[in-house]
Amino acid sequence: MKVKSPLEIYKLLPQTNCGECGFDTCMSFAAHILDRSAKIEDCKPLVEQAKKSKKVAEKLKKLKEMTAPEIDEVIIGKDLKIGGEEVLHRHELTFFNPTALFFDVSDIMDEKTIDERCSRVVEYKKFYVGRYLTLDGIAVRSVSNNPDKFAEVVKKVSGYGKPIVLISLNPDCIKKALDFVTNPLIYAANEENWKEMLKIAKKNKVPVVVRSKDLDMLKSLAATFKKYEVPVVLDPVTEPAGRGLQKTFERVIQIRRTAILGQDKDINCPIMVTPISAWAMKADEIAKIYWETVIASLFIVKYADIMILHSLEPHTIMPIVTLRANIYTDPRTPVQVEPGLRAINNPDRNSPVLITTNFALTYYTVESDLQSSGASGWLLVLDTGGLGVEVSVAGGQFTPEKVKQLMEETKVAEKVDHRYLVIPGLAARLQGALEDEIGWKVLVGPTDSGRLKAWLEENWPPKKEIKN
Amino acid sequence: MSKLTFEDILKLLSKYNIEELEGVEIEGDIEIEIEGLPNLQAIGMELGMAAYHLARAAMMLGFPFQQLLQPQKPIEVKQKEEELELIKKKFEPYKVEWSGYVEEVQLGATKKDGGTRDYVIKLGGEKSLPFYIFDSEQPNLPAISIDVFDRPVPLPKVVRMHYEDVMENPEDWAKKVVKEFNADAVTIHLISTDPLLDDTPVNEAVKVVEDVLQAVKCPIIVGGSGNKEKDPILLEKVAEVAEGERVLLASATLDMDWERIGRAAKEHNHVVLAWTQMDINSQRTLNRYLLKKVGLPRDSLVMDPTTAALGYGLDYAFSNMERARIAALKGDEDLAFPVSSGTTNAWGAREAWMKESPLEGDSSWGMREHRGPLWEIVTGLTLALAAVDIFMMMHPVSVAVLKELIQTLGGKKEEVECEDWIAVV
Ligand code: B12
Numbered sequence: 091m092k093v094k095s096p097l098e099i100y101k102l103l104p105q106t107n108c109g110e111c112g113f114d115t116c117m118s119f120a121a122h123i124l125d126r127s128a129k130i131e132d133c134k135p136l137v138e139q140a141k142k143s144k145k146v147a148e149k150l151k152k153l154k155e156m157t158a159p160e161i162d163e164v165i166i167g168k169d170l171k172i173g174g175e176e177v178l179h180r181h182e183l184t185f186f187n188p189t190a191l192f193f194d195v196s197d198i199m200d201e202k203t204i205d206e207r208c209s210r211v212v213e214y215k216k217f218y219v220g221r222y223l224t225l226d227g228i229a230v231r232s233v234s235n236n237p238d239k240f241a242e243v244v245k246k247v248s249g250y251g252k253p254i255v256l257i258s259l260n261p262d263c264i265k266k267a268l269d270f271v272t273n274p275l276i277y278a279a280n281e282e283n284w285k286e287m288l289k290i291a292k293k294n295k296v297p298v299v300v301r302s303k304d305l306d307m308l309k310s311l312a313a314t315f316k317k318y319e320v321p322v323v324l325d326p327v328t329e330p331a332g333r334g335l336q337k338t339f340e341r342v343i344q345i346r347r348t349a350i351l352g353q354d355k356d357i358n359c360p361i362m363v364t365p366i367s368a369w370a371m372k373a374d375e376i377a378k379i380y381w382e383t384v385i386a387s388l389f390i391v392k393y394a395d396i397m398i399l400h401s402l403e404p405h406t407i408m409p410i411v412t413l414r415a416n417i418y419t420d421p422r423t424p425v426q427v428e429p430g431l432r433a434i435n436n437p438d439r440n441s442p443v444l445i446t447t448n449f450a451l452t453y454y455t456v457e458s459d460l461q462s463s464g465a466s467g468w469l470l471v472l473d474t475g476g477l478g479v480e481v482s483v484a485g486g487q488f489t490p491e492k493v494k495q496l497m498e499e500t501k502v503a504e505k506v507d508h509r510y511l512v513i514p515g516l517a518a519r520l521q522g523a524l525e526d527e528i529g530w531k532v533l534v535g536p537t538d539s540g541r542l543k544a545w546l547e548e549n550w551p552p553k554k555e556i557k558n
Numbered sequence: 559m560s561k562l563t564f565e566d567i568l569k570l571l572s573k574y575n576i577e578e579l580e581g582v583e584i585e586g587d588i589e590i591e592i593e594g595l596p597n598l599q600a601i602g603m604e605l606g607m608a609a610y611h612l613a614r615a616a617m618m619l620g621f622p623f624q625q626l627l628q629p630q631k632p633i634e635v636k637q638k639e640e641e642l643e644l645i646k647k648k649f650e651p652y653k654v655e656w657s658g659y660v661e662e663v664q665l666g667a668t669k670k671d672g673g674t675r676d677y678v679i680k681l682g683g684e685k686s687l688p689f690y691i692f693d694s695e696q697p698n699l700p701a702i703s704i705d706v707f708d709r710p711v712p713l714p715k716v717v718r719m720h721y722e723d724v725m726e727n728p729e730d731w732a733k734k735v736v737k738e739f740n741a742d743a744v745t746i747h748l749i750s751t752d753p754l755l756d757d758t759p760v761n762e763a764v765k766v767v768e769d770v771l772q773a774v775k776c777p778i779i780v781g782g783s784g785n786k787e788k789d790p791i792l793l794e795k796v797a798e799v800a801e802g803e804r805v806l807l808a809s810a811t812l813d814m815d816w817e818r819i820g821r822a823a824k825e826h827n828h829v830v831l832a833w834t835q836m837d838i839n840s841q842r843t844l845n846r847y848l849l850k851k852v853g854l855p856r857d858s859l860v861m862d863p864t865t866a867a868l869g870y871g872l873d874y875a876f877s878n879m880e881r882a883r884i885a886a887l888k889g890d891e892d893l894a895f896p897v898s899s900g901t902t903n904a905w906g907a908r909e910a911w912m913k914e915s916p917l918e919g920d921s922s923w924g925m926r927e928h929r930g931p932l933w934e935i936v937t938g939l940t941l942a943l944a945a946v947d948i949f950m951m952m953h954p955v956s957v958a959v960l961k962e963l964i965q966t967l968g969g970k971k972e973e974v975e976c977e978d979w980i981a982v983v
């Protein structure tokens with residue numbers, strides 16, 4: 091975004107502080123535009139007035155230009171956004187659109203393989219911090235170079251409803267396939283085929299990847315396609331190993347840095363990296379799998395907005411999607427959940443009362459462990475300002491006084507007949523002080539909530555109560 | 559761009575008594591995008607005249623009406639095809655130059671410098687971000703040390719299988735990691751000194767250090783048990799018995815007697831690892847104490863800003879290290895030191911060691927034989943891109959893969975011929 095101060099935005103707003111945008115003042119709205127938590131269109135009065143007055147329309151246009159992201163945002167399929175980034179380092183603001191992960195099928199794979207691969211892409215999910223991490227799309231590769239065959243496979247794959255990348259350097263293949271998908275990303279226009287590809291892109295209004303190792307050529311292609319308002323994605327070509335991989339790293343970084351710091355508006359486009367290149371190495375399958383994961387991880391950290399991958403082994407996907415989630419976590423907001431009391435698996439008056447913190451990662455780990463263990467319980471969620479157990483115990487946000495207050499607020503004592511509280515193993519040192527403060531017996535649970543199931547089987551109900 | 563639906567236009571037109579548009583058919587759900595939003599009142603006037611004026615006037619204003627409003631009898635308009643030409647451009651990479659640089663620190667000493675090592679490791683010396691060798695040369699690529707313990711430790715199965723035969727003997731363990739797993743250095747953790755474990759007396763514990771120095775000829779790192787009271791006493795003794803070897807003493811922290819460790823290092827020519835808990839200001843403070851209050855030379859400090867595993871705070875660890883390194887390159891001398899990472903932490907993540915997901919909703923987690931090493935590799939490589947100069951790791955495959963990547967990004971590899979992946983079957 092060009093603007094650096096909310097004042098520059100404020101100057102062009104209606105300045106009535108009407109509040110329709112959901113913020114109290116125009117100034118506050120401007121600040122939210124700046125950190126991209128609001129959009130110009132959210133100022134309804136401005137949009138309305140712009141329809142009537144040329145002058146306001148000018149302002150609106152200017153505002154949109156001023157606040158456009160540094161890197162173009164490109165849409166694939168219905169609503170998969172890539173690019174739209176503002177900064178080179180996530181701590182400077184945040185990264186916005188997570189690297190889109192596309193997995194390939196080719197038009198010479200048998201039907202069963204194609205179906206199996208597509209299903210894996212569609213079905214993959216890994217629980218992480220309160221949501222499921224998933225995969226984004228399918229890249230259909232023409233190996234046959236036969237337009238009819240390619241189109242047939244594309245038709246089949248599009249039935250899976252995921253965003254699609256069409257991969258062929260042959261314009262005839264692309265042209266034919268376009269009848270069967272909406273708004274795919276076209277891969278790729280290069281020095282040889284660009285004229286044909288540009289015609290196709292203009293006609294069908296689809297985004298295109300331009301491809302060249304030579305950055306002068308890449309920039310020329312990008313500028314040319316941009317001139318015709320074709321959304322552009324850059325592929326500086328991923329060489330999988332040796333000097334070539336180092337050069338790839340260099341190209342990717344130079345492009346992104348020049349786009350953002352050098353304000354080069356010809357190449358401020360999303361970048362594609364192709365870890366699938368690892369499968370072109372002369373190596374055994376295990377080596378290729380490891381190396382593909384390495385290339386993917388490298389470029390998730392450094393600027394790839396979209397990737398084509400091959401391995402659908404869950405042990406390679408999991409580190410990649412987790413890394414992507416980490417790198418694209420907004421560093422400005424501690425990820426936290428509402429504190430309070432949660433009933434897990436329909437607890438009753440004899441169910442255990444447990445406590446954890448409101449750090450999202452901690453909370454969801456514990457909650458989902460309890461859920462899937464089948465045990466029921468009352469889970470107290472302490473407001474530690476979004477810090478995990480060990481961190482908040484060390485830092486003084488997890489204190490007996492706060493636990494007592496939470497227990498009073500949630501009236502947990504009225505919900506159960508016993509007086510036992512289970513605390514995380516990592517909060518063991520609070521046991522004595524807690525007992526003094528709340529007057530309940532405090533049991534120290536396991537250090538990892540993944541072991542809660544076994545622990546509860548052994549320790550719940552507490553031995554003493556059985557004797558009673 | 560703002561959207562104006564066809565309905566809006568019709569509404570507008572109705573003000574001017576236009577019942578219907580003759581000779582035009584409207585296709586589909588139409589939205590007209592108007593750039594710069596012209597004054598609609600004005601358009602309305604113009605449009606009020608007659609139906610075909612609508613199309614004409616609108617076209618003048620840039621509406622794509624030909625596509626929207628199809629005459630019943632289509633008029634074939636053959637447009638001359640525009641000759642496409644490539645706009646020739648030159649890519650000029652934006653140049654970045656930094657004023658600061660990272661201190662160069664030597665681990666280990668050969669005979670010539672008063673030690674007994676076969677070779678030394680140099681850490682740091684960067685003048686640009688990691689592996690940005692196109693900005694400036696990177697004099698020393700990151701090194702990898704493998705962890706060795708002075709007593710058997712609980713390890714995930716996938717890691718343990720590689721060390722089962724040497725767990726009882728730290729010398730053999732050290733030899734194995736150097737000979738078989740290619741470690742650049744060995745980290746010997748004296749965890750048996752922990753009062754809650756064996757409470758091995760300091761004098762006895764340091765014998766292992768002497769043995770390991772005999773067993774292997776690479777630079778070594780010596781770690782305590784993490785006990786805040788005992789570690790300073792232990793590391794002081796280590797400094798004595800390893801006189802002149804430029805051992806990395808791990809670690810000094812703010813909540814212990816860092817002064818004692820710092821002084822011992824200074825006196826016996828060693829290097830101190832300054833460890834803080836992911837807080838850039840604490841790191842500055844601790845470094846400054848060691849440099850200013852103890853008088854530790856600048857070439858004898860390495861810092862550990864804490865490594866959190868992939869999925870368990872790696873985002874914090876990454877940004878914390880990246881920020882520290884950028885600050886150093888911008889000239890913050892308090893942070894201009896090589897960075898160490900306890901990458902073995904990755905094995906603490908359940909995704910690295912658990913056989914399968916404990917959650918029903920998850921897809922399979924896949925083979926842990928590969929998942930675990932990959933967890934360690936991805937944790938390490940992410941932090942390598944932030945700042946890390948020396949890794950402490952455990953799985954031999956992780957070490958091998960990360961080494962390969964470091965050599966590759968460091969520009970030490972040859973060209974490799976590869977086909978284009980597009981055609982790979
Ligand atoms: C990320 C991190 C941070 C982040 C915290 C981000 C956050 N939102 O929490 C930041 C950078 C802010 C941070 C700061 C500090 N940190 Co810190 N940090 C870590 C780190 C690397 C990971 C912690 C984590 O997220 N774990 C994952 C979560 C999910 O774990 P968890 O909350 O404990 O939950 C698990 C269990 O407790 C259990 N569980 C949870 N609830 C329940 C409930 C029941 C009933 C049961 C049975 C089990 C259970 O299951 C969960 C899943 O396994 C650890 C080191 C490490 N690798 O573990 C150090 C660590 C926790 N930090 C530490 C310290 C000292 C600090 C600081 C005090 C440092 C400082 N000098 O500033 C500050 C404190 C800040 C404050 N509180 O004000 C120390 C704590 C030492 C100790 N034991 O006292 C650690 C262990 C590092 C170390 N080895 O020294 N830290």
Ligand code: SF4
Nearest residue numbers: 107108109111116133
């Ligand atoms: S809606 Fe527009 S005018 Fe109203 S307060 Fe928000 S920014 Fe200001």
